[in-house]
Amino acid sequence: MPNMVLFAHMILMDSETNTAMTLGCTYLTSEAEPQPLSQLARELTVR
Numbered sequence: 001m002p003n004m005v006l007f008a009h010m011i012l013m014d015s016e017t018n019t020a021m022t023l024g025c026t027y028l029t030s031e032a033e034p035q036p037l038s039q040l041a042r043e044l045t046v047r
């Protein structure tokens with residue numbers, strides 16, 4: 001269905017260290033392919 005905003009995400013949890021990471025992206029649906037609205041890169045940041 002066009003003109004819907006969807007937020008696709010996943011959560012990675014590490015129960016041993018009690019930490020988690022969330023990665024997500026917001027999309028606008030259309031008659032063709034969805035358009036990504038998120039501006040940030042979808043790459044894993046390791047510190």
